[in-house]
Amino acid sequence: MMKAGRRDEAAAEQAEVQRINAEKGGLGRAMVLMEGAAAQLKKGQRSxxxxxxREAAKLSPDFPEAYYQLGLALAFAPGPSSPSAGAAEAETAFVQVLKLDPGHAPxxxxxxxxxxxxxxxxxxGYQFAKAVEAAPSLVDARRERARLALRARDWILAAAELRALLAWAPEDAAAHRELALALDGLGERAEAAREREVAARIEGTRK
Incomplete structure (x- = not known):
């Protein structure tokens, strides 16, 4: 006859197996829902x-990507630069991503x-700084951080971020022009002029 301690141990092991299987099942269903949501967004069916x-995040609450995709859909669909009325819920979704994965740069x-x-x-500014710390090649975060620095007249930080951006995207004409502004602020007129020349050359090749 199985002793009580052994029975308890077996029951605990079975419960853990069931929990893991349930999590796997929830993750699988969540991924199917995410694929469906992507298709709906392409059709313009945002709601x-x-x-x-939302259902995907509920089914798999430890899956950061479900919250990330939810945040994107709430905040920026259909246009990538038009925050919507869902911005507050989107913030909550992105915060949840970072609770699960603090290094999630996007x-x-x-x-x-x-x-x-x-x-x-x-x-x-804090979030942009943490984003580039986690993903140095995330040029959009560097650009936003540099623009905040330009507004604050922090020429040193702006120049540093723009130079780092250009190391990853050397043909970014806008970044060259913004670097010229930072260099002007630092009194480096000749180098600023060179950056404007580079920007003009890049823009000329795209006409």
């Missing part, structure tokens, strides 16, 4: 996509954009 993504960048849109420049 339906958001409902599917979530930090998107959260920074939302904070900036509602006037929280300090919070936005």
């Amino acid at each position: 339906l996509a958001i409902d599917q993504l 979530a930090r960048f998107q959260l920074g954009r939302l904070l900036l849109a509602r006037g929280d420049t300090e919070g936005a």
Whole structure:
């Protein structure tokens, strides 16, 4: 006859197996819902996509990507630069991503954009800084951080971020022009002029 301690141990092991299987099942269903939501967004069915993504996050609450995709759909669909009425819920979704995965650079960048849109420049700057720390090649986060620095007349930080951006994207004409502004602020007129020449050359090749 199985002793009580052994029975308890076996029951605990079985419960753990069931829990793991349930998590796997939830993750699988969540991924199917996310695929469906992506298809709905392409069709312009934003509300339906958001409902599917909410359900995906509920089914797999430890899956950062479900919250990330939900945040994107809430905040920026259909246009990538038009924060919507769902911005507050989107912030919550991105914060949840970062609780699960603090190194999720795209979530930090998107959260920074939302904070900036509602006037929280300090919070936005922090998120952009953490984003480039986690992903040095995330040029959009570097650009936003540099622009905040330009507004604050922090020429040293702006120049540093723009130079780092250009190391990853040397043909970015806008970054060359913004670097010229930072260099002007630092009194480096000759180098600023060279950056403007580079920007003009790049722009000329695209005409």
